[in-house]
Amino acid sequence: MKTILVTGATGQLGQCLQKHSKLYPDFSFLFCSSRELDITSKEQLESVFKSNKIDYCINAAAYTNVEQAEKEREKAFRVNADAAADIAEFCREFQAKLIHISTDYVFNGRKDEAYLETDEVDPINVYGASKLKGEEKIQEILKEFFILRTSWLYSEFGHNFYNTILKKAEEKAELNITTSQVGTPTNANDLAKYILQIINSGSAQYGIYHVSNEGEATWYDFAKEILDYSGKKEGVTLNKTGFYQTLAERPGYSVLSKKKTNRTFGPVQNWKISLHQLIDEN
Ligand SMILES: NC(=O)C1=CN([C@@H]2O[C@H](COP(=O)(O)OP(=O)(O)OC[C@H]3O[C@@H](n4cnc5c(N)ncnc54)[C@H](OP(=O)(O)O)[C@@H]3O)[C@@H](O)[C@H]2O)C=CC1
Ligand SMILES: Cc1cn([C@H]2C[C@H](O)[C@@H](COP(=O)(O)OP(=O)(O)O[C@H]3O[C@@H](C)C(=O)[C@@H](O)[C@H]3O)O2)c(=O)[nH]c1=O
Secondary structure: OEEEEEEOOOOHHHHHHHHHHOOOOOEEEEEEOOOOOOOOOHHHHHHHHHHOOOOEEEEOOOOOOHHHHOOOHHHHHHHHHHHHHHHHHHHHHOOOEEEEEEEHHHOOOOOOOOEOOOOOOOOOOHHHHHHHHHHHHHHHHOOOEEEEEEOOEEOOOOOOHHHHHHHHHHOOOEEEEEOOOEEOOEEHHHHHHHHHHHHHHOOOOOEEEEOOOEOOEEHHHHHHHHHHHHOOOOOOEEEEEOOOOOOOOOOOEOOEOOHHHHHHHOOOOEHHHHHHHHHHHO
């Protein structure tokens, strides 16, 4: 039986992994919240790796507050880079394979077609820089890793753009949503299912992969689709804006090419279809 450690287990992706883990009764999961396992503590990491024979570690723990990271650079790097490196060290020592999640924000957004895994990285905010450092350290330390770059995650769980829009719709708020970023909203349930499929396949095709839904959208397009499909647009004013004031700069274009991922592990569905599924289910 394969034993799978999941860090950050009560975060958005962590909760999606918990939900979909039920489909894998032959796997033994060790879900650890930040309270149960602080990944910045080498002692705590060592203790988990020593007392369990871990085959895979899914690192779903991260510092994800893009705005706050501009003010807490050190903390963002401690969690997203240093702790990721420590996890990689323990994976090497205890022969576990690492599945680490990274982001479209490692790119500067100046390209005008989908980013390949091999394209130049050049983050333009602190969060992106800290995630890139994590990627780099993992590759230096470990051979048996999958770094999965994803984008614009949303789900029924936790704090995300989808839940923010639904909440604002309940409040009948006036929404001003930016059209100045193009990317791909990705249902975290799809990512969770994809990760579990990779483990189940036993693949040894290690490396960096892009795993997001297919297609592209602006945040405005995403908000509009959420409101239209959920039938909650009544009384809500939705405005396009070319500029939404934020502390952190974000890439203008961050669609990820899935050519390599599709070839290796199979397709991921279109973002609109996946969004509709989530709304239908909830
Ligand atoms: N959300 C998004 O839009 C995107 C996310 N990603 C990446 O996907 C992954 C999952 O993101 P998502 O689930 O959305 O993020 P969340 O912020 O929902 O979850 C992150 C989890 O990490 C935990 N965590 C933070 N610091 C530590 C620590 N020191 N030790 C242990 N756990 C810690 C948090 O716990 P607590 O709440 O208790 O602090 C939280 O449960 C991350 O690697 C992220 O960088 C990539 C692209 C898009
Ligand atoms: C709430 C809101 C946001 N926006 C803008 C701000 C920003 O440019 C964009 C998205 O806002 P958010 O703060 O929800 O998203 P942001 O924190 O940028 O999301 C990112 O999170 C990290 C973790 C990732 O890895 C990325 O892939 C990406 O998903 O929408 C509006 O235009 N209007 C609004 O009312």
